[in-house]
Amino acid sequence: MSxxxxxxxxxxxxxxxxxxxxxxxxxxxxxxxxxxxxxxxKQTGRDKSVNERIKESNNRAVLFND
Structure with a gap:
């Protein structure tokens, strides 16, 4: 998975x-x-890049907050 x-x-x-x-x-x-x-x-060493993706997603403009 990406x-x-x-x-x-x-x-x-x-x-x-x-x-x-x-x-x-x-x-x-x-x-x-x-x-x-x-x-x-953690095993694949991709934790930093995945955390960055989550931060980017959270910082995007959102029309509705559930």
């Missing part, structure tokens, strides 16, 4: 965790997925 896709996946998981109950299956799945992606990112 750094962009990894960062987008992490952001979707974060949103899911923030907007679901702790016992919801998607909440649990998102937490596990974040752990797996973070482990992969």
């Amino acid at each position: 750094d962009e896709h990894l960062s987008e996946t992490l952001q979707v998981c974060k949103w899911t965790i923030e907007n679901t109950e702790p016992l919801h299956s998607q909440h649990i799945r998102s937490k596990k997925l974040i752990r797996r992606i973070m482990k992969f990112i």
Whole structure:
């Protein structure tokens, strides 16, 4: 996966965790997925570039904030 896709996946998981109950299956799945992606990112040494993508995405102009 590209750094962009990894960062987008992490952001979707974060949103899911923030907007679901702790016992919801998607909440649990998102937490596990974040752990797996973070482990992969650290092992491949791409953590800086993925974090930069997330910062860029957060700094973009947004029409609606959920």
